[in-house]
Amino acid sequence: MLFMKTIQVESHEHAILLRLTNGPTNALSADLIAQLAEAVADVARQEKGLVLAGGEKFFSIGLDLPEVLEMKRSAMAAYWRRFEDMLLDVFTLPVPTACAMTGHATAGGMILALTTDLRLMAHGRKLMGLNEMQIGIMIPYFTHLMLEQRTSAAKARQLETSGEFLGPEDALAAGLVDEVLPAEEVEAKALSLVSMTIRLPRKAFVATKDGQVSITKERFLALRDEKEQSLLDSWFDPGTQTLLREAAKKF
Numbered sequence: 001m002l003f004m005k006t007i008q009v010e011s012h013e014h015a016i017l018l019r020l021t022n023g024p025t026n027a028l029s030a031d032l033i034a035q036l037a038e039a040v041a042d043v044a045r046q047e048k049g050l051v052l053a054g055g056e057k058f059f060s061i062g063l064d065l066p067e068v069l070e071m072k073r074s075a076m077a078a079y080w081r082r083f084e085d086m087l088l089d090v091f092t093l094p095v096p097t098a099c100a101m102t103g104h105a106t107a108g109g110m111i112l113a114l115t116t117d118l119r120l121m122a123h124g125r126k127l128m129g130l131n132e133m134q135i136g137i138m139i140p141y142f143t144h145l146m147l148e149q150r151t152s153a154a155k156a157r158q159l160e161t162s163g164e165f166l167g168p169e170d171a172l173a174a175g176l177v178d179e180v181l182p183a184e185e186v187e188a189k190a191l192s193l194v195s196m197t198i199r200l201p202r203k204a205f206v207a208t209k210d211g212q213v214s215i216t217k218e219r220f221l222a223l224r225d226e227k228e229q230s231l232l233d234s235w236f237d238p239g240t241q242t243l244l245r246e247a248a249k250k251f
Helices: 030-046 073-091 108-114 141-150 153-162 168-174 183-198 202-235 238-248
Strands: 007-011 015-020 049-053 058-060 097-101 104-106 118-122 179-181
Touching (some): 007 030, 015 030, 015 183, 030 073, 058 108, 073 108, 073 141, 097 108, 097 183, 108 141, 118 168, 141 153, 141 202, 168 179, 179 183, 202 238
Parallel strands (some): 015 049, 049 097, 058 104, 097 118
Antiparallel strands (some): 007 015
8 A cells, every 4th residue: 555645555466446535525736737647647557447536534525625716817727727637547557447535526626537437425414516518618618528427418518517416326327427435335336346347358349448438538628728718717706716815614
């Protein structure tokens, strides 16, 4: 087991579990994003499966608002570019991946969960959702594309505009998660599913997964620069900044 500052790396026979350990909320700080990107690259080199996990209270609350609200536009653009680079790396990773959520996955935390092939969630009062539009931020383009692929075009629009946080059973019905289990079984089941899939003939798996993710990747990269500027415009809108600073008080 390897401990980084914001991530714990657990090596299993057929998979590596990356556990977010950035405090109780697992806010997505610049350090966490950099360390996660490094760990994901190592998973790719080892050709093992990947399981993302968090804490009992939060898988991840989302962006580290107290940190990013101090950034000027150029710094925020660099932070967001690194974040989406890491998301794309996980989304296109040529190994089976799963997210084991025993806590809330909200905003950027849900976005991170969407990158994996499978999402498993614990029973109980656990929530998933995107509230970006409610505080004046556009739904990131890559997030929209992943949400549309994971659910449907109609469901993606409904989830984006409502900003509703869903409990486990509703998240399952919406297609956001693949299975709901007792909390103590979530990580073991995720490891089992990933370990089972990694044993498939590698060339067949890699080619099949590429077919599953390549169109979404191409659509994202074709409009990335344009959509990134639109997101930054919404982020730095004065009204949005006021709402974000109110939200940051909860961190």
